[in-house]
Amino acid sequence: MKKVNIFVDCHVFDKGFQGTRTYIQGLYLELIKEKDKNFYFAAVNVENLKSIFGNHDNVFYLKYSSDSAIFRLLLEIPYLIKKHNIEYAHFQYRVPPIKLCKYIVTTHDVLFEDYPEFFPKLNRIQSYYTYKFSAKISEIVFTVSEYSKRQIQKHLKIKDVIITPNGIESVFFEDYNKDETQRKIQDEYGISNYLIFISRWEPRKNHHLVLDAFNKLELYKSHFLVFVGDDTFKNNQYETIYQSLNYEVKQKIVILKRLSFEKMITLLRGSSVSIYPSIAEGFGIPPIESIAARIPTISSNTTAMSDFDFMNQYFFNPSDEKEFANTLQMVINQKDSNIDNKIEIIKQRYNWKLSAAIFNKTLNKQKLTDSLP
Template sequence: MKTVNILVDCHVFDGNLQGTTTYLKGLYQEMIKDKTKMFFLAAFNVENLQTVFGIHSNVVYLRYSSQNKFFRLLFDIPKLITKNKIDYAHFQYIVPPIKKCNYIVTIHDVLFLDFPQYFPFLYQIKNKFLFKYSANKADVVLTVSQYSKEKIEEHFGISNVKIISNAIDLVYFEKYNKESEVQIVKNKFNIENYFLFVSRWEPRKNHHTLLKSFVENSYYKKYKMVFVGDDAIENKSYNQYYNSLDNTIKQQVVRLKNIGFQDLIHLVRASSVSIYPSFAEGFGIPPLETIAAGIPTVCSNTTAMSDFSFIGNCLFDPTSIEDLNLKIENALNDNLLQEKQNTVKIKYNWELSAQKLIELL
């Protein structure tokens, strides 16, 4: 039987951690266990890619000649597909215009079409065209949740979208010593006793409502508020509210950027409560990761996050600060953490997701 050659566009590993890096890492760490297939993992920083996936007999690392996205899509990828006799090439959101093999595209969400107020106008126009073009050109169209599947099919007029769910890295389920983790974070970041929100910075993530709750309920007298995530789109509502605060309160608010994976693990484990107040998500990995780590977790109940019904009385309406206040108190007294952790481990499993994709191919 002919070996199936699969190229994976891994250019996202050349930048900072984001949802697509988590997706590709989890999915293909499992996929490469299938020795009947050859995997060609392509990026500019191949050395970094090797640290993520390791050395395997059925994995070949390919280096892009440029970090420019247009050069990559127009020249690098078609050339690599032809040279390595690729059968399937897997992309995130956008496929190359020159088709040299079967295309797989994962479109994680189309939130900019349902929540245009949170996205720049040019971003909306450009990506509506590119995502729809890619969905129609690809042989296999994937997404990560039922919510995203329905929205992609509705907006792009297609009916063949398959769900390959996000899942949780097993490191989050590992047992750890809470006191040791607290000390590690205290030594490195000089913080302890804190609320945690992990997400890149943009208005739809709703940082401002969380900060208001933190201030209005005087949590700053006992806790710090730690925001972990890189800049994406400016949140003017947050900036205006934060600038109005007294300096004694501002000192309790911490922003951390460019955080590596191991430091993120420590920050999660050492936190007192994790809160995810986003207005809209195509999936929503961070609250599942903190639940997996045994951290009391509050999560928004909208869009794809409505699937997280097992979070129970710690789900809240992100438009209601009163509801958020109540659910933070519920989380601080949550006695169902072990049950929630078990649910996440069973339901959001990369082995299951990888097997679904193998069956699709």
């Protein structure tokens, strides 16, 4: 049987940790187990890709010569698609305008349409037209949640959108020694008994809500506050609050950027409480990752996070400072005695085998359509 050649744009692996990277990694670690397909992974840092996906007879690594998005989309990817006889190419959000094979695009969200106040105007305009164009010319359009599917259909006018839900990597469920992990964190970072928030820096992520509560509740007297994530858009509210803080509070705030996956998960495991106050998400994977790692977790209940109905009293309205403060104090004082049940629900709902099965079913249906006269 002739193998199908699938190209995967992995340029996000050349950047910091983010949701699209998690999606590609989890999905394709499952898909590459199938030997009826060849996979061509492309990025600038090919060695990094090899360390993640490994060496397999059906996996090939292609090196981008530039990290320029324009050069990549206009010239380099079309060249690689033609050179390697690619039949299907999978992209996140944006596809090359020169189309030399069938396209698969995953549009994770269109939050800039529902929450324009959180995105620069030029970014909104550019995103709208490129996302819509990409979805229109693609044979297959995936997204990651019911919320995102509804909003893509509404704003981009794309009728056929398939959900491939994010999964939780098995490493998050692994057993670990909490005391040993915390000693390691203490030795490397000089912190203990800390609250953690893992997310990119954008106004919609609500870092300022966490910072303000950390100060007003005087949690700095007993805890550190750790932010893990890279910059996307500047959060002026956070900066204003931070500059008003006294030295004692600032000394208990730690910001870590461009961390490896291994360091990130170690920091997560060593934390006392995980916080996810984002106002708007296309999926919102960090809170369920932290629950999988057995960390007491509180989360915003808006947009796609509302699907996490097992969160119950650990939900809060991210626009309500008092409700957030009460929920934060509750989880600090009571932890989470029901975390085992939550972990079982997450294992059933959010796993990459399920998403890979949906991907294959959709691809097979498309291949059947392509073969018709």
